[in-house]
Amino acid sequence: MRQSIAALAASLLLAAGAVRADTVEVSSITFLNVADQPRDGLPGQTPELATVAPLFEILNVSAHSVTNPVVKDLQLVVSTWGSWELGDPRWDNGTGSDYTGDVVSAYAAGRLFGDVLTLRLGRAQVMTGVARMIQLDGGEAIVTAPLGPLGLRVSGYAGVPVSQRFASRSGMVSWNPMAGDLAYGGRVSVSYALPGRGSGRGVDVGASINRVEDGGDPVRDEAGVDFRIQPTAALSVFGSGAYSLYDEQLSEATAALSWDVAPRWHLTADWRHVVPDLLLSRSSILSVFSEGEHDDYGGGVRYELARGLDVGVDYHLAVEPGDDGDYYGHDARARIGWRRAGTSAGAEVFFLDAFENGYVGARIFGRRELGRLFVAADVISHFFREDVNGESLAVTGALTGGMKLPKGFSAVVSGRAGVTPFMEQSFDLMAKLVYNQTYQTREVR
Amino acid sequence: MNRKLPLPVLAVAAALLATGCLKGKKLEAAPAGPAKRADTEFMHSPHLDAASCADCHEGIEKATTLAQRHLPTKEKCAECHDDKREGPKADSIPPPRLSFSHAAHLPKITAKDKCAVCHVKLPEMGEARVAPSMDACTSCHKHQLDYAQGRCRPCHLDMKGLEPGKYFTHAGDWLRLHGALARPSAESCAQCHDQTYCSECHAATTTPARPAIIFPERVERDFIHRGDYVSRHMIEAQANPASCAKCHGTKFCEACHEQQNLEGVLLSGGRNPHPPGWMDQASGDFHGDSARRNASACAACHDQPAAQNACVACHRVGAVGGNPHPPNWSSRHDTDDIRENGMCRACHT
Numbered sequence: 001m002r003q004s005i006a007a008l009a010a011s012l013l014l015a016a017g018a019v020r021a022d023t024v025e026v027s028s029i030t031f032l033n034v035a036d037q038p039r040d041g042l043p044g045q046t047p048e049l050a051t052v053a054p055l056f057e058i059l060n061v062s063a064h065s066v067t068n069p070v071v072k073d074l075q076l077v078v079s080t081w082g083s084w085e086l087g088d089p090r091w092d093n094g095t096g097s098d099y100t101g102d103v104v105s106a107y108a109a110g111r112l113f114g115d116v117l118t119l120r121l122g123r124a125q126v127m128t129g130v131a132r133m134i135q136l137d138g139g140e141a142i143v144t145a146p147l148g149p150l151g152l153r154v155s156g157y158a159g160v161p162v163s164q165r166f167a168s169r170s171g172m173v174s175w176n177p178m179a180g181d182l183a184y185g186g187r188v189s190v191s192y193a194l195p196g197r198g199s200g201r202g203v204d205v206g207a208s209i210n211r212v213e214d215g216g217d218p219v220r221d222e223a224g225v226d227f228r229i230q231p232t233a234a235l236s237v238f239g240s241g242a243y244s245l246y247d248e249q250l251s252e253a254t255a256a257l258s259w260d261v262a263p264r265w266h267l268t269a270d271w272r273h274v275v276p277d278l279l280l281s282r283s284s285i286l287s288v289f290s291e292g293e294h295d296d297y298g299g300g301v302r303y304e305l306a307r308g309l310d311v312g313v314d315y316h317l318a319v320e321p322g323d324d325g326d327y328y329g330h331d332a333r334a335r336i337g338w339r340r341a342g343t344s345a346g347a348e349v350f351f352l353d354a355f356e357n358g359y360v361g362a363r364i365f366g367r368r369e370l371g372r373l374f375v376a377a378d379v380i381s382h383f384f385r386e387d388v389n390g391e392s393l394a395v396t397g398a399l400t401g402g403m404k405l406p407k408g409f410s411a412v413v414s415g416r417a418g419v420t421p422f423m424e425q426s427f428d429l430m431a432k433l434v435y436n437q438t439y440q441t442r443e444v445r
Numbered sequence: 446m447n448r449k450l451p452l453p454v455l456a457v458a459a460a461l462l463a464t465g466c467l468k469g470k471k472l473e474a475a476p477a478g479p480a481k482r483a484d485t486e487f488m489h490s491p492h493l494d495a496a497s498c499a500d501c502h503e504g505i506e507k508a509t510t511l512a513q514r515h516l517p518t519k520e521k522c523a524e525c526h527d528d529k530r531e532g533p534k535a536d537s538i539p540p541p542r543l544s545f546s547h548a549a550h551l552p553k554i555t556a557k558d559k560c561a562v563c564h565v566k567l568p569e570m571g572e573a574r575v576a577p578s579m580d581a582c583t584s585c586h587k588h589q590l591d592y593a594q595g596r597c598r599p600c601h602l603d604m605k606g607l608e609p610g611k612y613f614t615h616a617g618d619w620l621r622l623h624g625a626l627a628r629p630s631a632e633s634c635a636q637c638h639d640q641t642y643c644s645e646c647h648a649a650t651t652t653p654a655r656p657a658i659i660f661p662e663r664v665e666r667d668f669i670h671r672g673d674y675v676s677r678h679m680i681e682a683q684a685n686p687a688s689c690a691k692c693h694g695t696k697f698c699e700a701c702h703e704q705q706n707l708e709g710v711l712l713s714g715g716r717n718p719h720p721p722g723w724m725d726q727a728s729g730d731f732h733g734d735s736a737r738r739n740a741s742a743c744a745a746c747h748d749q750p751a752a753q754n755a756c757v758a759c760h761r762v763g764a765v766g767g768n769p770h771p772p773n774w775s776s777r778h779d780t781d782d783i784r785e786n787g788m789c790r791a792c793h794t
Binding site for chain 2 (some may be wrong): 193200348430
């Protein structure tokens with residue numbers, strides 16, 4: 001397998017035109033996951049169990065600083081996978097075939113005209129502004145330039161929202177959450193650096209638009225603003241707002257702060273407003289029914305009890321539509337974590353109270369490295385406020401062991417067992433062979 | 446249902462306790478992230494009165510890269526010390542990961558003790574080697590624009606393994622906050638994270654499986670959808686309906702719901718997920734009220750093209766279901782929208 005990985009890395013470089021990369025990172029994960037999944041079933045009957053056993057090969061290759069005469073900092077990135085169903089097809093196979101796969105990322109990115117223009121072409125995600133991590137087959141161009149004491153950044157993108165490519169289930173053409181066939185947009189932002197000591201202090205303010213179409217019909221049509229203010233090293237305030245131009249309504253807004261209050265104390269606070277149906281496609285018939293709005297208010301605090309040992313609590317008041325007016329729900333989590341050298345352990349408790357249901361949960365986990373070996377364990381359980389399929393408890397535990405092998409390889413075996421509302425007893429088994437290697441062709445000075 | 450905790454769960458719980466509680470032989474941990482900087486084998490403080498920095502670090506003022514070490518040689522030590530002590534070993538220091546020219550910087554510093562402007566603390570015997578903090582750089586250089594425009598590489602040759610300390614710190618409820626911070630700062634994120642890293646969670650339409658399945662050994666990471674997510678997905682979807690639609694299209698939901706017999710209830714007699722009062726306006730479970738609150742949940746099964754959609758049959762203009770729009774709908778949508786959006790014409794013929 002190693003030869004094939006090296007060959008792929010080499011062909012990637014050759015494809016770039018007899019160029020050479022300073023760093024090529026290669027990772028390969030070959031893994032088999034054996035599990036039972038329920039199928040069919042009528043009211044009052046026990047569903048059938050199908051044993052699924054997909055064998056996956058996941059391959060990531062990233063070449064950085066590819067030397068060439070035209071583009072600076074050229075990156076070539078490919079992330080892809082294929083799978084073969086050794087048992088029944090798993091529910092998320094996405095095709096009618098035993099063989100499937102997809103390309104997660106495949107792009108070339110680099111800088112032109114000094115540092116003025118950054119281009120990214122291929123399958124990639126657009127992160128900034130109201131693009132909301134949209135995954136596109138297309139391109140993004142970013143122009144950066146000084147504007148007096150300010151930094152100006154203008155970006156634009158266009159492409160086809162990504163759907164599963166290798167095959168489609170009987171007539172299904174897309175799993176993409178946009179349900180669109182064309183997307184475009186951009187962002188303009190300015191940055192100002194605060195004078196004085198302290199890296200990164202300053203202000204970034206941006207405005208962005210995003211439009212997605214499906215056969216010419218509107219899927220999404222939004223404009224938004226975003227900002228980040230870093231007045232001191234310890235404090236950042238950031239947020240964003242998105243306005244649906246099609247529905248003439250605020251669709252999403254966030255404001256948050258992250259603050260190192262004292263040497264061992266970290267504080268966060270945030271507010272989030274969202275109109276969930278505005279994240280449905282405007283070409284969906286369901287987009288005409290809803291008028292619900294959700295608001296979350298809350299924050300959290302982290303305290304470092306000792307080196308490697310910290311505790312934290314987060315709480316949010318969730319205001320959502322109820323039967324008569326608003327319903328005031330709660331979302332809380334507390335966590336303690338400890339890490340030293342190759343050993344880590346932690347525990348969490350969570351509480352969710354929403355209008356229709358909620359739960360109380362707990363999790364404990366740990367990992368220990370023993371030379372070339374490691375073992376990890378994880379147990380998570382939830383007690384539901386209202387029964388789910390007539391049951392109030394779900395508990396699963398996973399035990400994982402692995403070994404670092406020579407030349408960048410490692411092997412991992414994991415077993416998971418549990419009692420859940422839909423499975424009286426469930427057992428999963430996963431085994432994987434991992435290869436991680438970084439090739440450096442030029443010494444980093 | 447006869448429900449017992451299976452032995453494997455108990456075994457896992459026992460193993461978990463073991464990982465945290467067993468005390469085995471202390472072993473060397475593999476270094477994580479960047480190569481560890483070797484501890485200093487030299488006492489700086491006794492030498493500061495007797496010699497200047499340049500006396501020992503001879504030629505440092507001409508160094509254009511950090512690869513030019515300019516550490517004192519054995520002969521340099523022998524100028525003052527008559528024993529045969531070795532000079533510092535350059536090969537014990539990992540390769541530098543910054544691009545820095547002492548030659549370019551030293552002439553611009555006007556302070557009398559030029560070196561101390563950046564090298565505020567010199568390491569002593571046994572202490573970890575410390576480079577000047579980035580604040581030393583930014584006391585002269587404004588880097589906010591570089592942060593915003595994602596230009597770390599000219600100075601940082603390699604960001605791997607570095608963790609943001611003060612700026613972009615990943616402390617607190619990072620899972621909740623990172624998206625809001627990425628909107629104005631995506632290029633800064635990209636300095637450390639390839640999109641392959643982001644795609645582990647964010648490219649839900651094209652990834653092979655959720656990260657908690659692929660990486661069970663990374664128990665300390667804040668993966669979403671851990672454990673038995675199937676049993677609680679409807680609870681979390683209702684509590685935060687927008688979050689599902691950001692990654693999953695309707696077909697993703699349908700693929701599973703079809704296999705669970707949760708679709709085609711009327712045609713094939715499948716399992717009806719709706720409560721008894723679903724079609725009764727007087728009941729507390731009327732479907733219209735649920736759709737008002739959370740149409741995203743309806744979309745998990747009923748988001749077919751308008752012509753095949755179950756809602757259209759009853760709610761099209763003139764049909765028995767009546768006008769399905771919220772009260773303020775007409776203030777935001779005029780008749781032009783009907784012409785511009787094919788979906789509208791399914792009901793407004």
